[in-house]
Amino acid sequence: MARFAMVTDLRKCVGCQACTVACSAEWDVPTGYARTHVRPTQISGTFPNLVSSVYVAQCNHCDHPPCVEACPSGATFQSESGVVQVDKGVCIGCGFCVEACPYDARYINPATKKVDKCDFCMARVGRGAQPACVATCTAHAKYFGDLEDHSSDVFKMVFQGGAQGLQTRAVSVGPNVYYVGRKEHLDLIRASFPPRQPRLPVAGEAWTRVLKPLVLAAVGATFAGQAVAFFTQLRKGEQDFED
């Protein structure tokens, strides 16, 4: 069984946002939202001894995805190849997974009221193409492939080339998105964009056992309201995070 992963080579990435736009065009992402986007770090240090880098934000397709735990409807699931996906037909747009994601990689699409995020372009991969971000990357800095395939670029970069997932002791969820580059650049993006603690409103277990039937019965207004509230919170949270 495949184990899909993505690697960004920070030595090559120039932060040009080609991936951001290609992804948005591929998936009809509404303006102002993103499934993947590039965030430059602040310039760190004192003139003229400086470091800067870029962070490519997207779903990390975690081995232990808090979003799956948080999802009350079962819409968010992890496929056998490790790709965390959303069944849009089942999603109720409650936004709990948005809160749960340590990488802030999910958003509620205001048009569809469903959650959306990177799914490694499974539709493209299924027909033999590369994910849209990888295919367009001007610097050839993004690699996608199967960690079970020992001849793949991603295998070599992850197991031989020192590529690292973005996780901390506090938040250790097994990301399958990796970064490779100079130590100072890896250190800087880890310090600048650390994964946050998943915010699980109620323990996942409780959701599943007690509340799930209620949720399924009361699809709609309540959760839409909560989703808006959470979404607002999330936006505020993101701003704080940037500061």
Added chain:
Amino acid sequence: MTHGVSRRRFLGTVGAVGAAVTAAPTEVKAKGRPPGWRGTDRVEKIATNCEMCFWRCGVLAEVADGRVLRLEGNPDHPLTRGRLCARGNAGTQLLYDPDRLKWPLLRTGARGEGKFKRISWDEALDVFASKLKDLRQANGPESVAFFPHGLAPRFFSTLMKAYGTPNSAEPSFAQCRGPREVGYALTFGHELGSPEPVDLEEAKLIVLIGSHLGENVFTSQITAFAEGLSRGAKLIAVDPRFSTAAGKADWWLPIRPGTDIALLLAWMNVLIAEGLCDREYIATYASGFTELAAHVRDFTPEWAQPITDLPAARIRETARAMGAAKPAVVVHPGRHATWYGDDTQRARAMAILTALLGSWGRKGGIFLPTPVPKGSFDLPSFPESERGRADGAGTRFPLASEELGVTNGLVDATLSAQPYPIKAWIVYGQNVLESIPQRQRTLQAIEKLEFLAVVDVMPVEQINYADLVLPEATYLERYDPPTIVETAKTPFISVRQPACEPLFESKPGWWIAKQMAHRLGLDAWFPWETPEQHLAQIIAPMGINALELRNRGAVAFPGRPYLEDRAADAGTPFDTDSGRIELYSNRLKEIGADPLPRYTPVVAPPEGHFRLIYGRAPVHSFARSQNNETLNALMPENELWVQARSARALGFNDGERVRLENVDGVKSQPVRLKATEGIRDDCVYMVHGFGHRSKGLRRAFGRGASDTELMTRVSVDPLMGGTGMRVTFVRLVKESASR
């Protein structure tokens, strides 16, 4: 990509039975798309090339029911091989921008007031043609000046030459690459061209002097740059600002602005003094080494240190790195090179450094263009103007290109009526208020005109001053002349062809030119009916198939990029007077200029002022893309980089809005201040292209600040007329206090 290929093959059969490539709806099942994708499964792919900037990358437009759904890189394109930048990916947002110019407009209000009435194409072309006839009659054809840019106006350029005016100027020369082309041509005998032939992927060392690759994104050059770095190339970034490239560099040299020639001379000094030059290459190909060695003898790193504000040891260390990596060193010639008015001499210094390292024509250096045979029409010769050019190319500016012209020379001529009066401007594909500095002078010149016609896609600033506005189709809706790129390691031809019908009443440039030619009695210069016929004639000697070209978008030819490929060729590879690389330039000596580059101090900022430097962002092109919905969302406005200590000392906070005021009292629109360690304390930086004043650009209007607006003074290069634009000095004004 199997589906893409098969769909394009299918299109080929459509073409073979005689249908135009133009988006004839074709029943092609788009397998692999999620069901219901964009509400349709009738998708075909049209290969064309991009015009979100001027690199002309290969694009595939996915089209269904006459609507372009999405763009992606064309994997068959020899230069860009399937890659597209953010702007290229956002091209549909130009096509479907609701603010586009939609139909011909005739001015009804005062100039600048922006009042127009909608007219038909027939009326517009009749007005245009009768105006041009009257002007020719009354003032001679030279009284009409043409300001084109890009591929689209090429047919119209033919029209203007046939009409009889030699006065045509693109900003790509005197506001951009001009000094570089002249400096390298003086040294090596031919211009660099665009895309510039830099062998970045094979380089062992890359030297960027003010180039901010990464923020300045040209897809294939970024690909090659990143490839070079990942193969282990070292990087020297000379920049007063900690650019993206500086963040990747092995040596960042935060040079004092305006002192690049001193650094270049010191590097040459070390290379020669320490015997690090490619002596065999110089002996074989170059002349003037003895004079050069004597010239740079005293320009030691210690001499350069107080000038450049760079430690002598650092200068020496980087020179040695070049010596060790030679000849696989790319001293990147840069692109926008009109900085200080001595720019041709700086380009000369960069060219000489390249020669000392033996890098010209060598793997990992600057590669050589491979000529491609081109067909042409047997046109009547263009009328000769007795009065000559008005822009000073070849006279006032002896080394200026007569092909590209001097835009500011035409502004000067319009203002002074010297050498003769200019009565009309036709502006096509450039925004003269943003592309040419000294906006007030440009506006004064426009005031003097009898007639201003603008051909454009978007309602940019100059539209408000136009008498006649013609809406052009976007690059996704039109044919342009084919692009023949010889400055690629594999030279190629690529086509721009429509993916859909022009929206609204917009029209393609070839049609506009032919219509005008007919009205002006100049049909003889347009001996073709359709762009397909034009294309067939151009490619006739290439031995390629037109259908294949149109289906694949591009066809490549074998390249001979290195001197070693040409060892058996007769003659010299250097088209200079001497047939050698001219380290010492007799041509410059003849016209009274320095035959070897010399450092002369540039004007320093007055007390309390910063030098304004400017550059690009990867998501925008010049002042053209700020209204694009996708790109605007990614970067709606620019910000002003200020050294954190300076900001603190002046009482400004990070994120605060400030205005810039130049020494002539001109104030910018408010701009967000970015207090950062990543810039020297004698300059401030912003991305060019923001601060739009045209209300027709509803998203971009009033967002950010314009650097051009602050350029009330320039330093003109006497050799080629380029406007040095890094001589603008500004102070920061509190936004609340400035009202």
